[in-house]
Amino acid sequence: MIRSEVRDGITRVVLDRPGKANALSGDMLALLAAALDAADTPVLVLSGAGRVFSAGADLSEIDGGLATDPVWERISSRIASYPGLTIAALNGTAAGGSLGMVLACDLRIAVPDAAFFYPVLRLGQMQQPTDLARLVALVGPARAKLMLLGGARWRAEQALAFGLIDQIAAPEDLDEAVSALGVDAVAARRGHLAALKSLCFGGEQ
Secondary structure, rough: OEEEEEEHHHHHEEEOOOHOOOOEEEEHHHHHHHHHHOOOOOOOOOEEOEEEEEEEEEEHHHHHHHHOOOOHHHHHHHHHHHOOOOOEEEOOOOOOOHOOOOOOOOEEEOOOOOOEEEEHHHOOOOHHHHHHHHHHHHHHHHHHHHHHOOOOEEEEEHHHHHOOOOOEEOOHHHHHHHHHHHHHHHHHOOOHHHHHHHHHHHOOO
């Protein structure tokens, strides 16, 4: 359900449950947290299998408390504090809790038909506080309200214009785009990379 591979200074962690739109179960979240904790390369890439990055939390486990499990915050915090370059390689739509992980990455690349939305109001859920802060930092408070309170669903072009993502790449070019972004990070001194990240975010993220 979670695949992790290391090659050429890049750790790729893949959500691998395409038959369920990579919906995240409790077991998957535990495996994902463990994979992120074990990562120790200059570049960390988070992606999904199939045509969807992730539909968010597995709705069949919502009543069991999955939506409020502290593991969501642990995962996003690990990504945000990672000392290397973190890239969300979005092979498709990112929704709900999975979008929080995307927001925690340094850079976001998406395929043209990807969509982004947060159905927390409709589902009666609460967003993780740090997710909201990162969303506001990227798109501003008005557009954050548009997504959270107005139920807006943004396609890749609109998400790029709003600052939610940084680049659009065709599906067949996604891996190459990720590798190109990671070239300098792989070659850099580890401490230098971490110091630059700290300057970008004022020591916090």
